[in-house]
Amino acid sequence: MIAVAATRNRHKIEEIGAIMGAFGFTLQSQSEAGLEAIDVTEDGDTFEANSLKKAMAIYQACGKTTVADDSGLMVDALDGAPGVYSARFSGEGATDQSNNEKLLHLLGNLPLEERSAKFVAVITLILESGEKIVVRGECPGTILFAPKGEGGFGYDPLFCPEGYEESFSELGSEIKNKISHRAKALQALDAELKRRGVAYD
Numbered sequence: 001m002i003a004v005a006a007t008r009n010r011h012k013i014e015e016i017g018a019i020m021g022a023f024g025f026t027l028q029s030q031s032e033a034g035l036e037a038i039d040v041t042e043d044g045d046t047f048e049a050n051s052l053k054k055a056m057a058i059y060q061a062c063g064k065t066t067v068a069d070d071s072g073l074m075v076d077a078l079d080g081a082p083g084v085y086s087a088r089f090s091g092e093g094a095t096d097q098s099n100n101e102k103l104l105h106l107l108g109n110l111p112l113e114e115r116s117a118k119f120v121a122v123i124t125l126i127l128e129s130g131e132k133i134v135v136r137g138e139c140p141g142t143i144l145f146a147p148k149g150e151g152g153f154g155y156d157p158l159f160c161p162e163g164y165e166e167s168f169s170e171l172g173s174e175i176k177n178k179i180s181h182r183a184k185a186l187q188a189l190d191a192e193l194k195r196r197g198v199a200y201d
């Protein structure tokens with residue numbers, strides 16, 4: 001089954017494509033679907049609200065099976081920030097680097113045991129019929145003192161997942177796509193599709 005990815009983030013498309021590919025989906029990007037121009041304003045207070053908003057915008061434009069991801073990092077010492085503001089944490093024109101710098105600055109010299117955090121991903125799948133499935137995945141870990149590694153995107157160089165010594169950037173996509181928040185949400189999606197008896201491969 002083909003699903004249009006309601007995202008303009010190419011890293012997400014790669015990760016979602018690799019994970020969903022393993023359970024029978026082929027992903028199409030917004031530009032491949034002729035929907036490059038659609039840019040949704042993410043003004044929801046929750047990952048669920050923004051994920052649904054992105055999925056609905058693309059589904060309404062093309063009427064095809066659509067998958068959206070709204071995700072972010074929640075840091076305990078910052079009361080859950082940056083949360084839904086993860087992409088624009090350091091303000092207008094934010095980049096991955098400026099966001100990581102702001103995060104390191106705010107955490108300062110807090111010791112490792114006070115640098116706990118989690119990544120969250122909420123995935124919305126809207127089937128061609130209009131049926132919606134919303135799933136959430138979380139990945140606990142720790143914020144490092146400096147970026148490590150080259151791979152991945154966003155906060156990956158600063159995030160060490162629980163049970164590992166390396167950052168997501170160092171671990172690489174094969175491991176990340178098994179244990180990440182996105183992987184867990186998509187595993188839940190696969191289970192829910194099976195539970196509902198949706199045939200897709």
Ligand code: ITT
Binds near residue numbers: 069086087154180
């Ligand atoms: P779309 O809205 O077009 O999907 P986006 O990058 O704006 O793309 P979000 O609004 O969901 O996506 O913001 C998520 C941000 O959270 C993302 O830009 C990263 O900074 C961070 N993030 C989410 N998942 C991540 C991951 O797996 N690794 C590192 N950072 C991640």
